[in-house]
Amino acid sequence: MTEKTVKLINGYEVVIGFETHTQLATQSKIFSRASTAFGAQPNTQACAVDLALPGTLPVMNQKAVECAIRLGLALGSHIAPVSIFARKNYFYPDLPKGYQISQFEIPVVQGGTVSFFVGDEKRTVRLVRAHLEEDAGKSVHDEFIGQSGIDLNRAGTPLLEIVTEPDMSSTEEAVAYAKELHKIVTWIGICDGNMQEGSFRCDANVSVRKPGGPLGTRREIKNLNSFKNMQIAIDYEIRWQIEEIEDGRKIQQATVLFNPDTGETRAMRTKEDSADYRYFPTPTCRRCT
Numbered sequence: 568m569t570e571k572t573v574k575l576i577n578g579y580e581v582v583i584g585f586e587t588h589t590q591l592a593t594q595s596k597i598f599s600r601a602s603t604a605f606g607a608q609p610n611t612q613a614c615a616v617d618l619a620l621p622g623t624l625p626v627m628n629q630k631a632v633e634c635a636i637r638l639g640l641a642l643g644s645h646i647a648p649v650s651i652f653a654r655k656n657y658f659y660p661d662l663p664k665g666y667q668i669s670q671f672e673i674p675v676v677q678g679g680t681v682s683f684f685v686g687d688e689k690r691t692v693r694l695v696r697a698h699l700e701e702d703a704g705k706s707v708h709d710e711f712i713g714q715s716g717i718d719l720n721r722a723g724t725p726l727l728e729i730v731t732e733p734d735m736s737s738t739e740e741a742v743a744y745a746k747e748l749h750k751i752v753t754w755i756g757i758c759d760g761n762m763q764e765g766s767f768r769c770d771a772n773v774s775v776r777k778p779g780g781p782l783g784t785r786r787e788i789k790n791l792n793s794f795k796n797m798q799i800a801i802d803y804e805i806r807w808q809i810e811e812i813e814d815g816r817k818i819q820q821a822t823v824l825f826n827p828d829t830g831e832t833r834a835m836r837t838k839e840d841s842a843d844y845r846y847f848p849t850p851t852c853r854r855c856t
């Protein structure tokens with residue numbers, strides 16, 4: 568790769584890696600025949616498989632795999648001839664099975680690059696992988712007093728999670744990457760790109776370090792769903808981390824949420840490691856139609 572100019576902020580180098588959840592433009596869910604159409608009445612598009620009723624089995628949606636392969640071909644990735652699904656175990660009310668079906672050891676798309684321009688400088692960001700997984704349902708907090716509702720329409724919606732190496736070194740570059748990836752997934756027709764409806768959600772992993780030093784500890788800003796918010800959130804996070812370090816505090820690895828009303832990021836939970844999820848392979852069947 569050609570040397571790129573890295574701008575320092577108050578003497579610190581910024582390091583950013585992205586995880587993007589793209590909702591795949593299939594008619595039905597990744598492991599069931601329920602519709603993925605947006606905006607239906609709660610729980611009218613959740614079938615026995617999505618509800619995790621005993622005795623149901625996930626049946627792979629061929630179209631979702633084709634979408635993943637199309638992205639891999641567009642980005643020069645290796646396409647795994649055989650890939651496997653894994654259970655990612657965690658407890659949350661919107662996850663009726665108690666685990667999410669995802670990919671861990673062998674994702675369908677491996678490596679590849681996204682290239683774009685920042686001003687007149689060409690940048691190339693390397694991908695680690697892109698893996699298929701199912702979305703969870705949604706908790707509804709504002710419609711019932713003292714109670715939460717669960718809407719499982721979104722449970723089982725196919726997602727492709729696209730993970731980069733920590734190759735970006737400014738907010739500007741990170742936003743330019745996200746815009747380029749958004750262009751690519753909509754152009755090749757695998758995602759409708761509607762950020763307001765959550766079809767393209769970015770998690771930005773941000774850390775800072777002294778030039779040439781070891782990588783700093785990252786904090787992950789979840790679910791950025793507009794380019795504007797992405798820019799404000801990453802800028803805020805960089806300034807916050809530098810101030811913490813300058814004040815003599817250590818950065819704790821954490822998952823943080825961006826509040827668009829205040830323009831600030833706030834820690835939601837300390838970060839899980841993959842061991843916390845107790846991944847193990849899960850069977851899926853092939854849909855025959």
Ligand code: ADP
Nearest residue numbers: 582583584585731732733772773774782783785
């Ligand atoms: P997870 O967040 O699921 O634990 P990974 O360990 O694979 O997953 O890392 C997620 C993302 O964090 C990747 O995009 C990676 O490039 C980025 N990342 C890893 N280390 C750093 C770091 N020190 N600073 C910024 N981003 C990082």
Ligand code: MG
Nearest residue numbers: 586770772787
């Ligand atoms: Mg992550």
